[in-house]
Amino acid sequence: MSSPASRSRSMRAADTDRIQVAQLLTDAAASGTIGVSEYESRLARAYAAQTCDELDRLSADLPGAITRGRSGTCRPAPSSTLLAILSGYERRGRWNVPKRLTTFALWGGGVVDLRYADFTAHDVEIRIYTIMGGQTILVPPEVNVDLRGVSVMGSFDHSIEGEGAPGAPCVRISGFALWGSVTVKRKKRKAA
Known part of the structure; x- marks a missing residue:
């Protein structure tokens, strides 16, 4: 028994x-x-x-490890918006990725770096809008990516090299670029 x-x-x-x-x-x-x-x-x-x-x-060999008897609660971080109007933004390093993230760049640019971030939800939705600017999203090797977006007189990247790992979080990226660009790159983490 x-x-x-x-x-x-x-x-x-x-x-x-x-x-x-x-x-x-x-x-x-x-x-x-x-x-x-x-x-x-x-x-x-x-x-x-x-x-x-x-x-x-x-x-088990890490500080703070616990033995799980039941699923714990994991609440997604609140939805967020990143703006760059005649300026820029960067979201890098260790941060909590919300279930929904919206970015907007007007005559500006931004970078969302997910390589060192903590995912608080398995499925993440990023809506990205660029007008006469540029935005880049960096994803780590294990994350799955679903790209859907349109561009008018600009570019919205629809190709990303490599496949994510089974069971890893899935980032769904949608939006548009007008006279601007949206680029998504899979990039490894740097050694300390």
Whole structure:
């Protein structure tokens, strides 16, 4: 007969469980406990994990690790808007990615860098609007991307190299560019 603890570890992992382990791994990488290559490897396995036991094995040796018996709550960050009017914006480093993000650039530009960010939802929607400017979105190797956008006398990038990892967050990017550009690039994290 299996014990309650062994049954809970063999429970199927929820998206919230995977997001919590991803955040724990990000903390470990930021503090130097694990290196970038180990972080990316563990992160891909965390997003692909099917059970809580798999997630526990990936994070058991890290400070702050907990054994999951049930899915924790993980609330998405509030929707946000980034504006660049005759100016620019940058969203880089460690930050919480909301479920919905809107960006707007008028005669300006901006960069949304998701490589070091914490995803608070499995499915993220980014609406991006550019008029006579340019915006760039940088995504890490494991994230899945769905691009849909239009351009008039400008460009809206519809190609991104590489595939994301199974179970990793999916970023859906839509919007338009008028006399401007929207570029999406898959880019690796830099070693510390």
